[in-house]
Structure formats: structure tokens, C-alpha cells
Amino acid sequence: EAGVTQFPSHSVIEKGQTVTLRCDPISGHDNLYWYRRVMGKEIKFLLHFVKESKQDESGMPNNRFLAERTGGTYSTLKVQPAELEDSGVYFCASSRNSVSEAFFGQGTRLTVV
Amino acid sequence: GNSVTQMEGPVTLSEEAFLTINCTYTATGYPSLFWYVQYPGEGLQLLLKATKADDKGSNKGFEATYRKETTSFHLEKGSVQVSDSAVYFCALVVLNSGYSTLTFGKGTMLLVSP
Numbered sequence: 001e002a003g004v005t006q007f008p009s010h011s012v013i014e015k016g017q018t019v020t021l022r023c024d025p026i027s028g029h030d031n032l033y034w035y036r037r038v039m040g041k042e043i044k045f046l047l048h049f050v051k052e053s054k055q056d057e058s059g060m061p062n063n064r065f066l067a068e069r070t071g072g073t074y075s076t077l078k079v080q081p082a083e084l085e086d087s088g089v090y091f092c093a094s095s096r097n098s099v100s101e102a103f104f105g106q107g108t109r110l111t112v113v
Numbered sequence: 114g115n116s117v118t119q120m121e122g123p124v125t126l127s128e129e130a131f132l133t134i135n136c137t138y139t140a141t142g143y144p145s146l147f148w149y150v151q152y153p154g155e156g157l158q159l160l161l162k163a164t165k166a167d168d169k170g171s172n173k174g175f176e177a178t179y180r181k182e183t184t185s186f187h188l189e190k191g192s193v194q195v196s197d198s199a200v201y202f203c204a205l206v207v208l209n210s211g212y213s214t215l216t217f218g219k220g221t222m223l224l225v226s227p
């Protein structure tokens with residue numbers, strides 16, 4: 001069984017540009033989470049999908065971030081326009097239900113210069 | 114709110130040394146406690162967990178005991194190997210609130226030299 005897959009593994013963009021991160025959850029997992037780790041700080045929750053619906057987006061930092069999960073399969077996280085403070089590692093996780101173990105992807109390292 | 118505090122790193126040890134990484138927490142509700150590990154170039158992996166007081170989680174020679182009285186979940190290993198070099202994250206989740214409450218510490222880098 002394939003694990004959670006994230007694309008790209010690394011991205012370097014200039015301030016003001018747009019970047020889209022993608023997450024493919026484990027097949028059959030209705031719950032999908034995005035987290036972010038800014039350098040040297042905690043991994044912080046961003047948002048939670050149940051199928052295609054946003055269950056909780058309380059961790060989204062501002063309206064430059066847009067997450068979608070059309071069809072309830074893979075998810076994208078778009079940052080537009082990117083700022084320097086958006087640099088960090090973005091993790092995606094999925095779980096079968098909201099209380100079962102969440103499995104993480106390898107993360108996308110985003111560097112905004 | 115929920116928070117996790119773990120010791121700052123990096124922790125540098127020689128192979129076969131004893132490892133302790135301290136972790137304390139505060140939580141609203143009854144948390145489950147976890148240690149995650151991130152090896153170089155890989156994703157976060159669940160290392161071990163404990164869901165109630167006095168439970169001991171163990172895996173790959175690592176252990177941690179859920180201490181409610183001291184709100185701690187310290188990670189230990191009796192003899193570390195070079196392959197244990199990684200970043201270790203202590204975390205908690207209040208399960209009846211779901212994994213959106215998953216709260217991590219800042220991570221502790223462990224470097225083990227031969």
C-alpha cells in the first residue's frame with residue numbers, strides 16, 4: 001500500500017510568486033491534514049479535510065493560503081503571493097477517520113527568496 | 114490550550130550511549146502522547162505512543178512512559194546507534210477532538226557518531 005505522497009519535495013520561489021503543493025493521501029483515507037513547520041519552531045496544524053469538505057481551517061495563517069480537495073482524493077495547497085515568512089516544511093497526513101492514526105508524507109520544503 | 118515542550122537540541126552522543134530526550138505537556142482534556150521521528154530525507158513516522166497514564170510505549174529499543182503526575186513523556190534508549198540520528202518530535206492529541214488537535218514540540222535533533 002502506497003503511503004502519503006507529497007509533491008514537490010523541494011520548491012524555491014521568489015517572493016510574490018505562486019506555488020502549489022500537492023498531497024496524495026493513502027487510498028481510502030477520508031481525513032486529510034496539512035501541517036507546517038517553520039524553521040526551528042513547532043509543527044503547526046493548518047487545516048483538516050473530511051473527504052472534500054473543510055472540517056477545520058483554523059490554522060490557516062491568512063488568505064494567501066488556499067487549500068482544496070476536489071473529489072475528496074488528492075489535495076492542493078496554494079500560496080499566492082508567497083512571502084518570505086512562508087518558508088518552511090509543509091507536511092500532509094491522512095487517516096481513515098478522525099481518531100485513527102494519521103500517517104504523514106515526507107513533506108515539501110518551501111523556500112521563498 | 115495544548116502545548117508540548119521538549120529539550121532543545123542538537124543532542125550529540127557516541128554510539129552505544131544512553132539517550133534521554135525530555136518532553137512535558139499541557140493539555141485541555143485527556144491527551145494521547147506520541148513520539149514521531151523524521152530521518153534525513155524522509156517523512157514523519159510514528160515511533161511510539163501511549164494513550165493513558167502509566168502506559169509505556171516502546172519501539173525499536175526506544176521507550177517512553179506516560180506520567181500524568183509530572184505531565185511528562187520522556188524518550189529513552191539504552192544504547193543508541195548511528196542509524197538513530199534523526200529529529201524527534203514529542204506530540205499529543207486529544208483523541209475525541211481528532212487529529213486537528215495534534216500538537217507538536219519543536220523537535221530535537223539527535224546526532225550519533227561512531
